[in-house]
Amino acid sequence: MRRLQQWFDLIAGVSAAEQQRLERARAIFSARGPDVAALQLPACWRRRVRVAG
Secondary structure (H helix, E strand, O other), X not given: OHHHHHHHHHHHXXXXXXXXXXXXXXXXXXXXXXXXXHHHOOHHHHOOOOOOO
């Protein structure tokens, strides 16, 4: 598959520098971000109970 992509890039005129920029962008932006699943609950339900001493 990679070989086919290289042939297409040669035909379409995509330069090696452009390919390197795309690879770097994929590496940066494909990384998983922070887990936001906990934010599905309202903030008041996520807070711990304060006990006055």
